[in-house]
Amino acid sequence: MYKDELMLRLWWFVAIAGLYLLHQDLWFWREARPLVFGFLPIGLAYHAAYCLTVAGLMWGLTRYAWPAHLEQSAGDAGIEPGRRRGSVR
Numbered sequence: 897m898y899k900d901e902l903m904l905r906l907w908w909f910v911a912i913a914g915l916y917l918l919h920q921d922l923w924f925w926r927e928a929r930p931l932v933f934g935f936l937p938i939g940l941a942y943h944a945a946y947c948l949t950v951a952g953l954m955w956g957l958t959r960y961a962w963p964a965h966l967e968q969s970a971g972d973a974g975i976e977p978g979r980r981r982g983s984v985r
Contacts, residue, residue: 908961915950 924939932941 904961908957911953915946915953919946921946 921939921942924942927939928937930938932938936944
């Protein structure tokens with residue numbers, strides 16, 4: 897079990913580091929062509945796709961890599977998991 901958890905953490909780390917490196921897009925700095933869909937500069941299209949990819953990664957991190965002890969401490973404090981203190985029901 898420990899080896900599987902370690903491999904999963906390594907995968908998340910590699911995904912985060914890889915997307916961090918891909919954010920530094922030096923290859924589209926001086927290019928406005930080709931146009932994607934006939935009107936969207938390639939650099940802007942790249943960043944739109946990048947943002948969607950990072951949003952998917954963040955969803956995966958909060959869904960599958962969220963520390964369970966945080967939810968447990970919230971439950972111990974009388975807060976429903978997923979709710980903040982003082983939030984309206």
